[in-house]
Amino acid sequence: MEHHSASVGVLVVGVGFIAEQHTAAIHADPRARLVGIVDLDAGRAAAAARANGGVPWSTDLAEALARPEVDAVVVCTPNHTHAPIAVAVAEAGRHLLIEKPLATDVAGARRIAAAFADAGRVLMPAHTHRCYDYARAVKEGLGDLGRPEFLRLAILGGWIWPDWRAWVLDPARSGGHALHNGVHLLDLVTWWTGDRPETVYARGRKQTAAELDIYDYLEMTVGFAGGATALCEMSRGHRPATYAARDVLVVGEHGVLTLPWDAEASIVTDESGTGLLPPAGANGFAVQLGAWLDAIGGAEPLMTPGDGVLAVAMGVAAERSIATGEPVRVDDVLTEAGV
Amino acid sequence: MTRVLLAGFGGLGGGQDHQRAMYLPAFQAHPGFTVVGAVGADDLGVPSYPDLATALADDPAEVVSVCLPPDQRATAIVTALRAGRHVLADKPLALTAEEAAAAAAAAAESGTVCMPAHHQRFAPAVRSARAAVAAGRVGLPWNVQADFLVAGGDPCPLGELTNLGLYPIDVVAALVGQPVRRVHARASGDVTLLLLDHDRGLTSTISVGRISGTADLRPGGLAVHRYRISGSNGVMNVDATKPGATLRTSTGVRSAWTGPDTVALMLTELHAAITGGRPAEVGPADALAAIRVVEAARRSLEAGRPVPLSPDSQEGRQ
Ligand SMILES: NC(=O)c1ccc[n+]([C@@H]2O[C@H](COP(=O)([O-])OP(=O)(O)OC[C@H]3O[C@@H](n4cnc5c(N)ncnc54)[C@H](O)[C@@H]3O)[C@@H](O)[C@H]2O)c1
Numbered sequence: 115m116e117h118h119s120a121s122v123g124v125l126v127v128g129v130g131f132i133a134e135q136h137t138a139a140i141h142a143d144p145r146a147r148l149v150g151i152v153d154l155d156a157g158r159a160a161a162a163a164r165a166n167g168g169v170p171w172s173t174d175l176a177e178a179l180a181r182p183e184v185d186a187v188v189v190c191t192p193n194h195t196h197a198p199i200a201v202a203v204a205e206a207g208r209h210l211l212i213e214k215p216l217a218t219d220v221a222g223a224r225r226i227a228a229a230f231a232d233a234g235r236v237l238m239p240a241h242t243h244r245c246y247d248y249a250r251a252v253k254e255g256l257g258d259l260g261r262p263e264f265l266r267l268a269i270l271g272g273w274i275w276p277d278w279r280a281w282v283l284d285p286a287r288s289g290g291h292a293l294h295n296g297v298h299l300l301d302l303v304t305w306w307t308g309d310r311p312e313t314v315y316a317r318g319r320k321q322t323a324a325e326l327d328i329y330d331y332l333e334m335t336v337g338f339a340g341g342a343t344a345l346c347e348m349s350r351g352h353r354p355a356t357y358a359a360r361d362v363l364v365v366g367e368h369g370v371l372t373l374p375w376d377a378e379a380s381i382v383t384d385e386s387g388t389g390l391l392p393p394a395g396a397n398g399f400a401v402q403l404g405a406w407l408d409a410i411g412g413a414e415p416l417m418t419p420g421d422g423v424l425a426v427a428m429g430v431a432a433e434r435s436i437a438t439g440e441p442v443r444v445d446d447v448l449t450e451a452g453v
Numbered sequence: 454m455t456r457v458l459l460a461g462f463g464g465l466g467g468g469q470d471h472q473r474a475m476y477l478p479a480f481q482a483h484p485g486f487t488v489v490g491a492v493g494a495d496d497l498g499v500p501s502y503p504d505l506a507t508a509l510a511d512d513p514a515e516v517v518s519v520c521l522p523p524d525q526r527a528t529a530i531v532t533a534l535r536a537g538r539h540v541l542a543d544k545p546l547a548l549t550a551e552e553a554a555a556a557a558a559a560a561a562e563s564g565t566v567c568m569p570a571h572h573q574r575f576a577p578a579v580r581s582a583r584a585a586v587a588a589g590r591v592g593l594p595w596n597v598q599a600d601f602l603v604a605g606g607d608p609c610p611l612g613e614l615t616n617l618g619l620y621p622i623d624v625v626a627a628l629v630g631q632p633v634r635r636v637h638a639r640a641s642g643d644v645t646l647l648l649l650d651h652d653r654g655l656t657s658t659i660s661v662g663r664i665s666g667t668a669d670l671r672p673g674g675l676a677v678h679r680y681r682i683s684g685s686n687g688v689m690n691v692d693a694t695k696p697g698a699t700l701r702t703s704t705g706v707r708s709a710w711t712g713p714d715t716v717a718l719m720l721t722e723l724h725a726a727i728t729g730g731r732p733a734e735v736g737p738a739d740a741l742a743a744i745r746v747v748e749a750a751r752r753s754l755e756a757g758r759p760v761p762l763s764p765d766s767q768e769g770r771q
Contacts, residue, residue, distance in 0.1 A: 261642070263641045263642030263643055263644050263664075264641055264642070264644035264646065264660055264662075266598075266600070266660070268598070270683075270688075315637060315639075315648065315759075317648070317650075317656055319595065319596070319654070319656070321595065321685075331595075331596070331683075333596075333648075333656070333658065335639065335646065335648065337639060337641075341641050341642060342641050342642070343639050343641040343644070343646050345646065345658060345660070347598070349683075352683060352688055353592070353684070353685060353686050353687055353688070354686075354687065357688055359688075359690075361681075363600060363660075363677065365602065365642075365643070365644050365660075365662075365664050366665075367642065367643075367665060368665050369664070369665050369667050370602060370604070370664055370665075370667065370676050370677065372677060374690075374692075375690060376690075439759065440758055440759065441637075441757070441758060
């Protein structure tokens with residue numbers, strides 16, 4: 115592997131399911147190089163280090179952050195660990211790309227944002243959907259539609275999670291589904307409209323099992339200050355478990371954009387039934403890494419710490435709305451968390 | 454032949470005339486019906502009557518197609534039913550739930566057919582979906598997402614919630630058959646969003662409105678009309694703008710409907726109900742249910758929060 119002294123040395127923390135996407139993006143971008151791996155689980159850390167050209171690994175974050183070749187950090191650990199890890203990264207003076215949600219509550223998200231403001235380093239929450247082709251196309255299409263009135267974004271699928279022991283199913287560790295996956299959609303519709311979210315009305319459903327502590331199906335209705343409404347559905351509760359569909363609809367003052375479930379993929383019918391075959395597209399994680407490296411280089415960031423805090427507040431509002439059955443004001447959630 | 458009296462040529466205002474535009478041609482084209490009289494028009498080549506009472510006293514029609522202005526509609530429907538006639542009622546069948554309930558009671562008493570013209574539930578894709586859902590094809594339905602977006606055309610003075618809203622509300626009811634208990638509504642520009650809580654924990658969401666006209670559709674055409682039904686064992690994505698061919702020429706793109714006409718299908722059901730001596734597949738109770746949802750939606754829009762379907766009931770807080 116070629117080593118550019120000018121390239122950004124990146125440490126990856128947490129090498130579970132999603133980390134591979136980030137390491138692949140790092141390897142593919144000449145402006146970055148992987149310089150280390152951290153995971154609490156030594157076996158995983160060692161295996162990931164081996165799979166990535168024998169880079170140094172550790173189970174101790176502080177020790178890894180002290181290494182001079184670490185310029186920046188990508189964090190892919192469970193959601194509840196984000197706040198302490200991110201603050202440590204800021205205090206070590208490193209840049210950070212952190213998996214969503216920024217934190218599992220507004221106070222944690224604010225603490226992270228403040229730590230990076232103090233440190234003068236780049237903090238980017240990984241709202242990866244902004245980096246997907248479809249999301250960029252919709253953002254562009256909005257230019258022709260004029261003022262947006264109604265938006266629909268559905269990301270629907272079946273059960274892809276492990277069993278009862280998975281941290282994702284534990285609201286204390288994941289923040290609940292509105293925080294865990296909901297933030298992707300809440301952030302995206304906010305980015306699309308370029309408007310300030312005022313209220314969230316959400317309905318949740320424990321579809322796969324009544325005994326779940328999280329809502330595997332979420333419907334979150336966001337009311338924006340400019341009057342637009344966005345309806346976001348996030349599901350891991352659809353059947354069959356292989357179901358995977360995305361749907362976008364945007365009504366603007368000059369017309370309507372539709373990107374229905376069958377608009378992007380080929381449709382394949384084989385012995386197991388009919389399914390979708392998504393086309394080869396740009397890699398969102400590579401685009402995201404590029405945007406982060408651009409920001410480290412001084413460019414306008416694609417996602418700001420404020421975006422991360424706001425998405426967390428909207429997720430918290432959604433969870434609360436499900437519990438109360440009433441719309442929740444995003445400002446109330448932001449205010450009560452203090453500044 | 455079943456004889457039809459056309460009563461009224463108004464709509465919801467704005468120059469709307471559903472009688473002339475929709476029902477008259479459909480009755481004329483249907484082999485089972487013949488138009489024998491009219492109240493409020495003298496250019497149709499059939500006897501013309503000054504008012505409904507005179508017509509009912511004199512006219513031998515078995516069916517009255519009621520298209521009077523909305524404020525006279527419910528009274529006329531009750532009058533026709535009490536005179537032992539069958540009724541096809543333009544939608545909305547009434548302006549208030551109270552009026553709709555009176556029509557339902559009159560129909561129950563008369564034993565004749567009273568059909569609200571909720572013709573969108575006769576859309577071919579909706580009909581087959583309804584049968585498939587009822588047969589358990591997706592298991593137990595737990596959510597419906599619907600979009601009913603009309604492109605261009607004349608805005609309705611009574612508001613599109615009353616005008617267009619009834620259609621998807623009625624289709625969702627036909628698809629899942631679970632009564633609505635709680636309603637949350639939010640208006641944004643031309644689109645109103647209805648978030649409904651039904652029995653059995655089923656939820657549905659409907660976007661409805663008249664949006665900007667688009668180059669590929671005639672004014673008032675349906676830009677988006679679809680239903681996604683999620684069930685315990687599968688998902689059904691129903692595009693009610695199908696079946697259609699796409700026609701691309703040097704002057705533009707348009708969709709050419711390749712299915713049967715929904716109003717014709719509705720009249721076939723009306724005829725079958727009349728001759729079979731049975732209630733129609735869609736009746737005044739369905740109109741009442743849809744109007745109650747619209748009324749609750751208005752209350753929710755005013756309150757800015759979800760409301761129970763009936764103003765005094767506690768069912769909304771389940
Ligand atoms: N952007 C996306 O599309 C996307 C997709 C999936 C997951 N995610 C996010 O990525 C993060 C990781 O998710 P995952 O599915 O890969 O989880 P995972 O459970 O598969 O992996 C997490 C890894 O972190 C390690 N870990 C746990 N606590 C740690 C700590 N304190 N310090 C160091 N390592 C620790 C675990 O040992 C494990 O190897 C989550 O925040 C999740 O929300 C994002």
